[in-house]
Amino acid sequence: MSAKAGTTNKREASGTAARPSRQINIILRNPEQQAAGGAHSSEVLGNPRTLPQSGPWSEWQKELDRMVGLDNVKELVYEIYALLQIGHFRTEAGLQAHAHVYHMIFKGNPGTGKTTVARLLAKLFQGMGLLAKGHLVEVERADLVGEYIGHTAQKTRDLVKKALGGVLFVDEAYSLARGGEKDFGKEAIDTLVKAMEDYKNQFVLILAGYTLEIETFLLTNPGLPSRFPIQMDFPDYTVDQLLSIAEGMCKEREYALTPATLFRFRQLLMQEKSETIYNFSNARYVRNVLERAIRNQAVRLLSQYPAGTPGRQELMSLRPEDIRSV
Ligand SMILES: Nc1ncnc2c1ncn2[C@@H]1O[C@H](COP(=O)(O)OP(=O)(O)OP(=O)(O)O)[C@@H](O)[C@H]1O
Ligand SMILES: [Mg+2]
DSSP: OOOEEOOOOHHHHHTOOOOOOTTHHHHHTOHHHHHTTSOOHHHHTSOGGGSOSSSHHHHHHHHHHTSOSOHHHHHHHHHHHHHHHHHHHHHHTTOOOOOOOOOEEEEEOTTSSHHHHHHHHHHHHHHTTSSSSOOEEEEOHHHHOOSSTTHHHHHHHHHHHHHTTSEEEETTGGGGGTTOTTSHHHHHHHHHHHHHHHTTTTOEEEEEEOHHHHHHHHHHOTTSGGGOOEEEEEOOOOHHHHHHHHHHHHHHHTOEEOHHHHHHHHHHHHHHHHHOTTTOOHHHHHHHHHHHHHHHHHHHHHHHOSSSOOOHHHHHEEOGGGOOOO
16 A cells, blocks of 8 residues: 545635634533542543533534544543643743643554544644644555665655654554564664654654554564553444444435344344454444445345336335345
8 A cells, every 4th residue: 555645624725723712611610520629631531422512622523423432532632632722821821831742552453443533633633733734644564664775764754754744644553563673664663763753743653553463563662652652442343333333324325224224234243243353344344334235225226126216215225135244
């Protein structure tokens, strides 16, 4: 896979980048927090659903709420939002507001939302004023590692430059340590570490991969963990969460699942989850089943209506027989 740039933020295009308002005050006046004596943000955040419903945060929350589950991600984003708001007030009050380090590690199985969340964070961080551009550059080993001495450092530096103002997302990051000391992967790691110093606060580096591999990778590179203060787990989705994801995907595409179809989908997910414990691809599996169901529905409707046009309801409904494994 070659490196690819992500979305451009609408606010950037319209030049109306919103400065966070004083919405945070609403949170700090919450009686429960006052009773608790204030205000470590992760304590404040126990349940992301209690976060403010209006103001700039609510706009970002809407984006986050399109993602099923992932409460840890939602809480992290709110912590960072709160930190930036308070930093703003501290500056206004003549106090220091230190820049934080936002480099992250994402750990989780296939299809648990790592890439999607990275893309969303890039966009939200741009909206919050943390990143200048808010794009995502997604790379893997082959994009970073070259074929001769010096080539890797050059390739890696070029990609870091491309990511400035946004997020550099390194997928399957553990593969950089695959070949040991003599492998060029090590040169890529060293170059990334140097770039984190050289371009401090100009980009966010996210290393992603499957939990066990990433943990082994961090163990074998003891200098690394402290450079990534934020570690996010992306657990496998439950069957209920996968069904909510399916419903969200249907809604986006203007399709609908009948109760009998949902039941069939549930059966399929339970079977698939138990049969493919180690390589079940979570929400990606749901997306693939749904896309196949949409194709199956098209074929079914054409044969049911050889001369006529199906009604709107028929065009939207996915039936149990459309749901098949992929
Ligand atoms: N929580 C969620 N809510 C809604 N859709 C989701 C969620 N998580 C993932 N998806 C959808 O599932 C698909 C796969 O997600 P994504 O590519 O982000 O997974 P990943 O963790 O990066 O997988 P991999 O490790 O294989 O690269 C995407 O279409 C994404 O939009
Ligand atoms: Mg991914």
